[in-house]
Amino acid sequence: DKIYVMSIVCKNNKKVTFRCTEKDLVGDVPEARYGHSIDVVCSRGRSMGVLFGGRSYMPSTQRTTEKWNSVADCLPYVFLVDFEFGCVTSYILPELQDGLSFHVSIARNDTIYILGGHSLANNVRPANLYRIRVDLPLGSPAINCTVLPG
Numbered sequence: 001d002k003i004y005v006m007s008i009v010c011k012n013n014k015k016v017t018f019r020c021t022e023k024d025l026v027g028d029v030p031e032a033r034y035g036h037s038i039d040v041v042c043s044r045g046r047s048m049g050v051l052f053g054g055r056s057y058m059p060s061t062q063r064t065t066e067k068w069n070s071v072a073d074c075l076p077y078v079f080l081v082d083f084e085f086g087c088v089t090s091y092i093l094p095e096l097q098d099g100l101s102f103h104v105s106i107a108r109n110d111t112i113y114i115l116g117g118h119s120l121a122n123n124v125r126p127a128n129l130y131r132i133r134v135d136l137p138l139g140s141p142a143i144n145c146t147v148l149p150g
Contacts, residue, residue: 001029003049005083023083028090030079031056035101038081043110043136049081050112050134053100055120073099073120078132080141093132095145098124110134 005021036054040047055071063070076096080089103117114130129148134141 001025003081003083003086023086025081025086025088027088028077028079029088030077030090031074033074036074037103037105037114039105039107039112041107041110041112041134041136043134044138046136047083048134048136048141049083050107050132051079051081052077052096052105052112052114052132053103053117055099055101071120073101075099078143078145080134080143089141091143093143093145095130095147098122098126100126110136 003023007019009017009019033054033056038051054074058070076099077090098119100117105114112132118125127150131146
């Protein structure tokens with residue numbers, strides 16, 4: 001239920017240091033995960049983080065002795081994270097059928113491109129390129145996804 005934001009602090013003597021800020025999250029807080037991506041998009045003068053994919057350990061209530069360290073794909077939700085207030089909203093996009101892990105993503109302005117990755121559920125490595133556009137008006141954000149095949 002927290003996010004850690006790393007930033008660079010430049011002093012007058014040109015010494016550069018890193019600062020880690022811990023922020024509590026509220027709303028649709030994503031489960032702990034690894035192998036995911038988080039990018040920053042900018043639209044209409046606002047910016048937000050976009051978190052997608054990854055894997056997580058099975059909940060302790062579902063673990064057995066034989067499968068104590070089992071992992072599962074995270075659900076294919078896209079999470080918008082407001083770094084200023086810590087608010088998180090999840091979105092289901094029909095084009096994203098699997099929670100891909102270890103994919104590559106890159107953001108440019110209001111768009112994120114996602115390529116590759118792996119799905120444990122069906123052992124697939126899709127060849128698609130996903131384009132996710134995020135519009136950040138003063139009201140509710142709008143997210144849409146386009147699949148660019150092969």
